[in-house]
Amino acid sequence: MELYITGIEHPQRVPASGEESLLNQLALAGFGQMVYAPCGGNGTCKQCTVTVSGRLASLSGEERDFHREEVLACRWRPAGDVTVYLDPATGQDRNIAVHSRDIPGGGTGLGLAVDIGTTTVAAYLYDLASGRCLHTAAGMNAQRVFGGDVISRIQYCEQPGGLEQLCAMIRDQIRELAASMCPDLTQIRSLSIAGNTVMEHIFAGLSPVSIGVAPFTPLSLFGDSRPASQFYDCFHPEAELYLSPCVAGYVGGDITAGLLSSGASESDRTVLFLDIGTNGEMGIGDKNGFLTCATAAGPAFEGAEIACGSSAQDGAINHVEPDLSYTTIGELPPETICGSGIIDGVAALLYNEIVDETGRMEGERHTIGGEVYLCAADIRKIQLAKAAIRAGIETLLELSGKTYDDIDQLLIAGGFGAYVDITSACAIGLLPPALKDKTRHVGNSSGMGAAMALDPGCRAQLAKVDESCTYVELSGSKVFNDKYIEAMMFDEWEDVLDG
Numbered sequence: 001m002e003l004y005i006t007g008i009e010h011p012q013r014v015p016a017s018g019e020e021s022l023l024n025q026l027a028l029a030g031f032g033q034m035v036y037a038p039c040g041g042n043g044t045c046k047q048c049t050v051t052v053s054g055r056l057a058s059l060s061g062e063e064r065d066f067h068r069e070e071v072l073a074c075r076w077r078p079a080g081d082v083t084v085y086l087d088p089a090t091g092q093d094r095n096i097a098v099h100s101r102d103i104p105g106g107g108t109g110l111g112l113a114v115d116i117g118t119t120t121v122a123a124y125l126y127d128l129a130s131g132r133c134l135h136t137a138a139g140m141n142a143q144r145v146f147g148g149d150v151i152s153r154i155q156y157c158e159q160p161g162g163l164e165q166l167c168a169m170i171r172d173q174i175r176e177l178a179a180s181m182c183p184d185l186t187q188i189r190s191l192s193i194a195g196n197t198v199m200e201h202i203f204a205g206l207s208p209v210s211i212g213v214a215p216f217t218p219l220s221l222f223g224d225s226r227p228a229s230q231f232y233d234c235f236h237p238e239a240e241l242y243l244s245p246c247v248a249g250y251v252g253g254d255i256t257a258g259l260l261s262s263g264a265s266e267s268d269r270t271v272l273f274l275d276i277g278t279n280g281e282m283g284i285g286d287k288n289g290f291l292t293c294a295t296a297a298g299p300a301f302e303g304a305e306i307a308c309g310s311s312a313q314d315g316a317i318n319h320v321e322p323d324l325s326y327t328t329i330g331e332l333p334p335e336t337i338c339g340s341g342i343i344d345g346v347a348a349l350l351y352n353e354i355v356d357e358t359g360r361m362e363g364e365r366h367t368i369g370g371e372v373y374l375c376a377a378d379i380r381k382i383q384l385a386k387a388a389i390r391a392g393i394e395t396l397l398e399l400s401g402k403t404y405d406d407i408d409q410l411l412i413a414g415g416f417g418a419y420v421d422i423t424s425a426c427a428i429g430l431l432p433p434a435l436k437d438k439t440r441h442v443g444n445s446s447g448m449g450a451a452m453a454l455d456p457g458c459r460a461q462l463a464k465v466d467e468s469c470t471y472v473e474l475s476g477s478k479v480f481n482d483k484y485i486e487a488m489m490f491d492e493w494e495d496v497l498d499g
């Protein structure tokens with residue numbers, strides 16, 4: 001039996017197994033990036049569709065022939081030769097914007113900085129002599145096929161061979177991104193990597209499993225340089241590789257790098273720094289140090305587990321106005337709704353009093369455009385996700401003895417901040433309305449921090465940032481639990497949308 005994988009530039013034939021799902025076999029064949037699988041193959045997200053021809057068996061044993069039909073890749077396995085038609089556009093999420101800036105020069109050769117996000121991976125190639133960024137490259141994290149959030153990746157690492165597989169995937173992806181920017185990889189003499197603590201563990205080949213259970217202790221907090229030859233044999237033989245320092249199991253090297261590159265760690269003024277993904281990582285502080293915490297938002301803001309949700313792909317509703325008019329990516333007929341559209345959509349439903357302040361929806365679902373709707377269960381998921389983030393902010397504020405008046409700036413890091421409408425995020429109570437006019441996006445601050453750390457002097461600064469951070473564990477915190485219940489309400493939209 002074999003899989004014929006086509007629709008791509010170089011179609012391939014690979015041996016097929018009747019024991020494993022199509023999803024796993026595509027991932028093992030190196031096509032994990034081209035199937036969106038935020039639930040990691042659990043059958044709950046309904047996003048892992050691929051078009052197939054041939055004979056397949058469902059997980060429950062039903063066998064049938066398909067002729068260019070869509071199936072969920074995690075629910076079917078080959079029962080004969082199968083042709084899989086991949087869509088090259090999948091995996092090229094339009095929300096991946098890679099911005100770069102110059103770093104201190106004076107070095108030799110080329111440097112590679114990488115931000116390993118749970119969802120996306122961004123790489124930057126630098127000329128270390130001039131400090132100029134020569135090229136950038138990015139893609140969806142190849143590990144996404146094994147789940148959209150860090151918890152699913154941790155769970156996959158618990159399986160035999162799971163860690164080795166995820167580790168090889170991310171190392172290969174980084175090498176491929178580097179090769180797309182630099183044909184002679186031996187010119188690269190320095191590598192700097194930043195990611196959350198789980199991503200750095202998997203890259204380094206260390207098990208993240210202990211981060212998944214209380215007391216959530218990581219095996220390493222990194223912050224050190226090693227010979228790159230421990231990880232790769234393709235770069236300059238004397239190349240070194242630096243991993244950004246982590247504060248705790250859920251406040252990682254992406255945050256220390258972000259605090260440095262955004263200027264927050266040097267600021268005289270009080271900053272709230274927020275990185276929203278499947279986890280919300282955040283800190284309040286100034287040049288004297290940051291109080292940090294993390295809270296689990298889940299994948300709802302990325303469109304996963306929302307009935308018509310998707311990543312930011314063609315045909316996704318990406319913006320909804322209070323009058324319920326909308327736009328789609330690529331100006332195509334609406335097919336799905338992505339994170340920014342979902343937040344706008346909930347704000348618009350509040351504004352039109354289709355959803356009340358407790359989150360109760362009039363009717364079971366409300367159509368946004370075409371066949372795309374938000375339903376009562378979607379509103380509940382957004383309510384839980386936004387309450388987790390907001391309660392984290394409120395808890396840090398209380399523990400640091402500050403009020404919103406004391407916060408001079410809210411810095412939002414990462415792709416979420418770049419695309420989400422701040423007014424809508426305040427209207428649904430995800431962000432505090434009191435900080436609406438003090439909010440600024442800082443782009444991929446993790447990637448820029450990794451780039452800065454190509455310079456040894458900046459690594460010393462990054463170590464100081466790390467030392468100045470104090471971590472607060474929120475699980476089991478009474479303050480957090482009380483704030484979480486309060487933050488479930490949608491009772492701030494009138495101040496934002498009518499004001």
Ligand code: FES
Pocket residue numbers: 036037038039040041042043044045046047048072073074075
């Ligand atoms: S339903 Fe297949 S990966 Fe989620």
